[in-house]
Amino acid sequence: MKHKVYIIGMGPGGTEYLTMKAVKIIADCPFLAGSSRILAGVGSVRRQDAELYPLKKIDECLEWIDEKQEQGDTAVLVSGDVHYYSLAGTIQRSSYLWNTVFISGISSYQLMAERIGITLEDVGLCSVHGRNESEGYVACEVAQHKKTMFLCSRDFLPERIGAALCKYGYGDLKVWVGSNLAMKDEQVICMEADQISVRSFSGMSVVYVENKNAKHIDAAYLKDRDFVRGKVPMTKEEVRVLLMQRLEIKPWECLWDLGAGTGSVSIEMARRAPFGHVYSVEYKEEAVRLIGENKARFQCRNLEIIQSRMKDCIGKLPEPDRVFLGGSEGELEIIVSYLKNLSKTVHFVMTAVTLETLAEAVTLLSENDTFQYMQVQIGKSRMVGSYHSTAVNHPIWILEVDL
Secondary structure, three states: OOOEEEEEEOEOOOOOOOOHHHHHHHHHOOEEEEOHHHHHHOOOOOOOOOEEEEOOOHHHHHHHHHHHOOOOOEEEEEOEOOOOOOHHHHHHHOOOOOEEEEEOOOOHHHHHHHHHOOOOOOOEEEEOOOOOOOHHHHHHHHHHOOEEEEEOOOOOOHHHHHHHHHHOOOOOOEEEEEEOOOOOOOEEEEEEHHHHOOOOOOOOEEEEEEOOOOOOOOOOOOOHHHOOOOOOOOOOHHHHHHHHHHHOOOOOOEEEEEOOOOOHHHHHHHHHOOOOEEEEEEOOHHHHHHHHHHHHHOOOOOEEEEEOOHHHHHHHOOOOOEEEEOOOOOOHHHHHHHHHOOOOOOEEEEEEOOHHHHHHHHHHHOOOOOOEEEEEOOEEEEEEOOEEEEEEOOOEEEEEEEO
């Protein structure tokens, strides 16, 4: 019979809050993997002859598990909730075909709720543990939930959450921090966010925030008539709606609008990313002036205007999550090559109005499995004498790919 690989949720990391089932499995397993702290915490219940693997590098740990599961049952001890941003997900996504069994335990969320006397059914549960999240993400979640709880990490400490709230105007909110829960040096305190931001806490913390004025973020689409117009071409409102749908912007992301024109797409981006940042790149003097006027009109403080050729500035901007290219000005290959070499995947959307641009884009992007495009042509009614007719705009191709 094939041996089992148990993924056990350890919660805070000691044995007090483990289920009897988890304790029995740990006591029986000849092979145990986990952080040094967790392995030390189960010293009183594990087999004394058990072979231990202190977890450091994930790939090496998976190789060790693969070797040991041929010899006997293996228990992988993961901090927190086994079902929520733990090593369990990495194991499930790996190529190893093991007889895997999940063993649930008391999560850090539950323990924090117990300590401060709340229930969890109306709490937004979030994690900045082992995830590449930003201060904007934290503020966005708090802005939209009356109650929010975060799992912290050594890279995203409670004081960073406090600083994020201060940055976006939530410095007066009440924040509870539970550090080293269920351990000898446990600490649970409640302060305003601005006080939390200047304290020092353990990375093994849970943060709970209350915001009585929370509301859902919902930006209505703008009409063409809402913008300051000039002689610079502008992406039409119906196309802008499609672009926002294809970009799938999250409220805390870093966004680029390259070849921004009047800035209509930049403005829509900024309104959908109030906790993120938009970089609007345009080199033409008249266009830059219009972007500035529209930025002021819609009070988009998170929009930064860069007057430059695209090829001269993209290497100086923060890495984006999403990029829109409205006009390539012959620099499409340079932009695509640069985005491909970034450290993270970037969702890239562009428009083409000529067959030459379309052909170049398809050649550069179509080798990627995520590549797709659509053609749209908008027609609007107009009066011709006493009759209604339809005025049709030129067709536009919308292309998108993950680079």
